[in-house]
Amino acid sequence: DAKTTQPPSMDCAEGRAANLPCNHSTISGNEYVYWYRQIHSQGPQYIIHGLKNNETNEMASLIITEDRKSSTLILPHATLRDTAVYYCIVSPLSNDMRFGAGTRLTVKP
């Protein structure tokens, strides 16, 4: 059963912020929100994760709503190299992560 819902595709202009939404209305209290991306046919790359507070690292920011039913991944200044499929995953403390279809982000010059 699908635990997250993401738009299948999005475009973003180079240099602008890319805001990728994710709905996870059935998230449990012990489940974290993880974001990964997959560039072309490479292995996925970890981006960020959070529980209920907003998080930021050198790659991105993660904004989680107060009710935790949705979140947004923000790439503050998208570059052409950020073109990839972005996966939003909710997972409990175990290592059993289920990847969905993700959002294909295309950054355009």
Add this chain to the structure above:
Amino acid sequence: NAGVTQTPKFQVLKTGQSMTLQCAQDMNHEYMSWYRQDPGMGLRLIHYSVGAGITDQGEVPNGYNVSRSTTEDFPLRLLSAAPSQTSVYFCASSLRVGPTYEQYFGPGTRLTVT
């Protein structure tokens, strides 16, 4: 660190053949996983291991076996290859950060079964 390495990069098998996909990591991670990715699809978990000697099934385990005799290695065995197993196979190892995990993926093995 080499990170997560997978061999071979490409493989063609005939239906009914068996083979082992190799995965190794040099980061001393306890957790390792195998995923498959079919064209245009997301990744699906096949098997995972929480440490040496311990394995468990994921979402699509049928037709695959795993073992974890060392922390570094996590091979995936195809017992009798079928065309439905044509896919890209990714191995991952996970760094535990407090109660959560960050997965590091290998470059993948592209398998074609004819």
